[in-house]
Amino acid sequence: MTTLRLNTLAIAVGLAFSASSVIAEEAQVQAEKNIEQISVLGSRVSNRTVTESSSPIDLIDADTLNKGGFTELGQSLQATAPSFNFSRTQVSDGSDLFRPATLRGLQPDQTLVLVNGKRRHNQSIFGLVGTVGAGAAGTDMNAIPLSALKGVEVLRDGAAAQYGSDAIAGVINLSLNDSTGITTGYFQAGSTGEGDGDTISLGLNRGFDLGDQGGFINVSAEYRDADGTNRAERDTGGSAAVSAGTLSDTVRWGQGNSESEFTSLFYNMSLPLDDAELYSFGGYSERTALGNGFYRNFDAASKNVTQVYSDGFLPRIYNEAQDISLALGIKGDINTDWGYDVSAVYGENQYDFTSRNTLNASYAAEYVLNNPNATDADIAANSGPNGGYSGGFRFDQTTVNADINGIIDIGRSEPIYLSFGAEYRKENYQIVPGDEASYACGLANQNIVYPSANDPSTSAECGFQAYNGLRPEASNSQSRNSHALYVNAETMITDAWNISTALRYEDFSDAGDDIIGKLASRYELNDDFAVRGAISSGFRAPSLQQSAYTAFTTNLGDGGVLEQSFIAKAGSDLPVALGVESLELESSKNVSFGFVYDVSSELSLTVDFYHTAIKDRITLGNFMKAEDLAFSPAAVAALNATGADQAAYFSNSVDSTTKGVDVILSYRTDLYDGDFSATFAGNINRTYIDKVNAPTGVPKEIALDDTQRSFLTNGQPGERGTLTFDYERDAMSAMVRFNYFGETDVKYFGNDHIGLPDFLSPTGEFKDTSVVESAVLVDINFGYELSESLTFNLGIDNVFDVTPDELGKDEALDFITNGAFKYPVRALPYGFDGMTYYAKVSFSF
Template sequence: MSTYRLNTLAAAVAFAFSAPSIVNAQEAPVQAQQNIEQISVLGSRVSNRTSTESSSPIDLIDADDLNKGGFTELGQSLQATAPSFNFSRTQVSDGSDLFRPATLRGLQPDQTLVLVNGKRRHNQSIFGLNGTVGAGAAGTDMNAIPLTALKGVEVLRDGAAAQYGSDAIAGVINLSLNNSTGVTTGYVQYGGTSEGDGDTLSAGLNRGFDLGNEGGFINLSLEYRDADGTNRAERDTGGSLNVEPGTLSEDVRWSQGNSESEFTSLFYNMALPMGDGELYSFGGYSERTALGNGFYRNFNEASKNVTQVYSDGFLPRIYNEAEDISVAVGFRGDINPDWNYDVSAVYGENQYDFTSRNTINASYAAEYVFNNPDASDADIAANAGPSGGYSGGFRFDQTTVNLDVNGIVDIGRNEPLYVTIGAEYRKENYEIVPGDEASYACGLANTDASYPSVNDSDQFAECGFQAYNGLRPEATNESDRNSYAFYVDVETMITDAWNVSGALRYEDFSDAGDDLIGKLATRYEFNDDFAVRGAVSTGFRAPSLQQSGYTAFTTNLGSDGTLTQSFTANTGTAFPSALGVDSLELETSTNYSAGFVYDVTSELSLTVDFYRVEIKDRITLGSLLSADDVAFSDEAVAALQATGAVQANYFSNSVDSTTQGVDIIASYRTEVEGGNFGVTFAGNLNDTKIDNVNAEEGIPESVAFDDLQRSFFTDGQPSERATLTFDYERDVYTSTLRFNYFGETDVKYFGNDHISLPGELSPTGSFKPTSTVESAVLVDLNVSYQINEIFNLSVGADNVFDETPDELGDDEVLNFITNGAFKYPVRALPYGFDGRTYYAKVSFEF
């Protein structure tokens, strides 16, 4: 057995909860005067990235591995190196121009806990709404964290709520910040796609400084990225004032691709010895913007357009802006030679704002013409209202305070009992900010009246900006909550070969109740080459404030030409209560894992881990329901009518599910022709089944959880993922060849099961029922040359063979409703559709 022992608080997780930074096992000083040995696991540069001495599977990814490729976002880089991690692409879905759902093992974004230096990181203030992977789940914004600031990443693929609390159902991702000193590192990278767009300039700089002579340090990271957008849309047949509909447009008017974006961040990591202890702090600031797109509004869509302003139609734009702030401060030290403590406070804040551009509120001109029927075209254009403005935003902040004490207890055996006890307090705040009046108003007077559209009196003009209808004052909301937790973690060696650990945690939320959960994990080493490991745990996830506090109005038109408002109702208000949903409860889970670690030879190692995650009362955002949908309940119909909306939805604990699968990692390293050669295979298989729909008696299951939601849960993420990576390093040359396999995704969104169209509209006589993204293998290649002691040149290509999803056919709904403009699907895209990208990077170190 190794002389190192796992940290007592996170024995199954294999990195210290109380550590302000993760340190390399080989670099950690052994303090002979202490009986307890603390060790944290860091990503190594060798091929095997799994901690073979842990009772739970962990991916260890070094910063060098994260930077082997042209990826400039943390989420993209993790997806290429950790197959159980998914970073789905979604197009034309509001805020997803800036954030993407980051998931483990096919579960929701908010079922994975993210830590920085072992401390809980705050979630984002927004979630996807428009038929996306992770809809209704506010996870952690992985793209807010710069790659330059990282020393390594640990990905725990097992339930860890007993160690870390709410959200750790699917696993834990710990981001370890750089703590080096005396070295300046950085890079400048430029790249683009083979289509000639998406040009991206990225630059990063890192420098650490010693503080005093006792081991203190501060490490600073700065990163900047400026990316042009990409567009894979094609010419459309929507027509214009001078071109008959059905005729192919001269130019590409729609947009399907990545948004034009900009990213700036500054992070720091520091520690300063003080007496018998150490003061530490870390945190950062990031700002990102992205100019996204909506669907093109055709010239003859009279309810949406005013031809006196946009004679040929228009492409509405959405300017997304995100700010993220975090700071952690803590002090740790020794109580005596056997016990130590760590007290810390972490504050995090995330805000998203949306500004509409190149848009219109058609009801402004409609009201003007209604009151001035003889108005000229010039007068109509002059009184059509603004072409853009602020559409609203979201705010979320979180403060977490922890006290941890860990040490050893003599139990009369050769091996003591390693113990950690701790307490946590957390305070959270959530706010919805309304948009400018023009972004949501019904006419300049903003009344309940509806007005015939300017260009077709048989239609009524829509209210609010096109593409991102503004957040109404009625939807503004401020909510808060607090929670506290107590936990204990113990570990010991039963024999020299048998390790057992256990954890208990009690946690109470002011708005969602309390729970007592636990974990038992074990590892048995048959010999130096073969060991088995397993764990069973219970867990939970409290509903987020983003779920319990979210409410919003949108305005649409009904089939009778009257204004149709859609409303998301707070859980516990009249409408969801009439359908049996009075509050949001805790999600609860049971995790099982079992696997083995086998060093086949000194060069070849293999880990295989099976898992099963049973989740009860999963929280989902339901589909919009009309009075016809809830006609079985007079109370629900009355509640819906009382809101003033024609259709509404809400969050609920709607389903029970089971996700099971297997992770396989094989690593081989040897010497070839005087160089180091390595091969790593990492694969994940997972499958999610819906066990039960939690609908009250008399409530149809389709009301609580419909087929559209089900398709994203079970088929929206690849059930098979694998990477095969070849590394070779010799003298001044290093090369990496990586094969990325993505399994198929298949959802009902933008299929005929979502938008039902008559078959006679399709040249084939029918439309496909679902939207499918086929399985694919993407190949990445990177070659680097060490020019001298300071500079390194790296060139490469991601997706060398230009793999993209199959193009849409005439029998697909999305092709029809975009008049042939969209070339590819826009939902459940695990690998996107940009195709081949090239890059060149100059790195330096001195």
């Protein structure tokens, strides 16, 4: 097939990732070497050669991803692409394994992730109320090993018209390694400045030729083992032998990263046939993490049984995630001008939870009620298990694509480049119930409330502490399918003006259909300066994880009390009573405009402004009690029927607008017989709530309360920036990177959420919100090539040991943890582990 000549093609339309030579350091390197960037990932136009793009793209190669001490893909992307956020969350179910990956301050499920240009499946679980990305099941970035990647492309523009649902904020494409004939690998060990969190990581990659026509198979394996960290302090909760208010002898709470383990195996393969190419890729990964809940005080009679835990206990949650993916496709030529690509991709993700060091307080309560003269030994012996399986989630997705692309000669110097195709997708979602002891009310499990074994005036709670088991009545299995048709056209109007369009129709069996489109253009004013922009509409279908989810959980209620909570399934009695019968499509409109300026052969600048308006945005509501629902007797009855203290539900509750700007400035020169580069990349964004969509008769604060609002507008940094200096000379290399994170300010765990009376505060007043201050983290790395096949690196991340400000006595979180928590635990863009250091040996042969 003849090579398609696409000078200054528009990437954002045509379903392609163009490689701009001016928006990222890696692209600048290639431009200086006079090597054209070729991108076929996700494109409907094959053999696409591009030197410039109409949409902003970050190009990050494997060397950059691995430059530093980060062993997780999400952390590495956060350090190199400022529009990408990877917030930390503590003491939230599942957060020990996954973190919300977001672009431009939107939700995790509003960014589409591709692997080798093909849609990747989402994770089966999401963050719950009081977290960044609550209710949004995005892609689990940490399931993909760094050693398997050749590079990453981040398209920072609305792209639903090209790629379909989920691409409102942009697209991240992960390119798998395709090298052959060389074995590469590394071994890395590190720790924190506090002396905990010891981590070892090792990876191995090898590519093999298949035949003599360019076929290959590349295989990657990676293993990681990390000890946990703990920044909690001694507390004043008291024990059987020590009165409350006295500092404990040891640290009993847990606040830090979990003890974890990661194993993965990925492959990438291509095999030329007579007139076509057979390709396949995929992988398997397994991760485990042992997390913590809140410490249960010895005198918390509803939660503890002192005959089992005389001084209280710290419940643990063992998280296990498995991820499988497999892609198979064939592409080739129809004739000299037209080609095809047919593929099928399967992905599966599952999360399982096992409770440890816990109990079901209702077991002992029932026994004591039936045996009032029981001894302490008898009560302990009949208190049920101290752990067990608490339930899990399953999600799988099959995507089939058929694409045709080629050119139409219209009698001009430039033809029309046309691509069109169809997509079919099938998704399945399942909730797996836990062991009976994880959720039961007493050994007989008769849904009876029993007086506590230690305080008859208090009712014992049902189910395991920390992770209340998934009940059979909450178990669920649901499926759906979707199909789509799309067409893309682009051409050069003049030698300096490119224009491209996209149109897509997509229909979901459970949420309806929509037609969306995009128009993008780029115009060169001269050889050094060009303007670019795009207008697009988009949509996102509610995920099965949102429409089919239902579960009982334990959450923090008023006054810092842990309460049984219920999330109602879409279409069930509670949301229907409040006027929400189903979840609808989110719709979006995106406008972007920017310029590319080659100031000199050494200095380049790109600036891109964006405006994204989303209607009917899906949110997971805050928990409501009977008094909050008093305006609706039907809703109160639905809540009471669940047996929970409070309940929440999903709805299309919000219309929002996100505005921002991305700036990238890149400089490269020769310095003292070496190569020096400096790259600044920054993002500023703001999200505004335009409208709260409350059904008639439902107060707006029920549809969207202040806590939810704070996470949507202030839960992620409004400003992000990185400034990286690199220098290489002979066998030596050095890097210094400055990472700036703007402030976050949310109501969860602030007194606006907990509602403590101010007289309890030692200062006379509790702070209203939970703030994580802005900060600059500095990373340094030194490398030396010991030989052609062996390199040694030594580095420190966060060299100045920056952490959020410690909690004061006027913080509600300090009060409810009895002084145990040292830092905030939600909306943490840079964590609280402080300085980490590492040594790394890389090899190739």
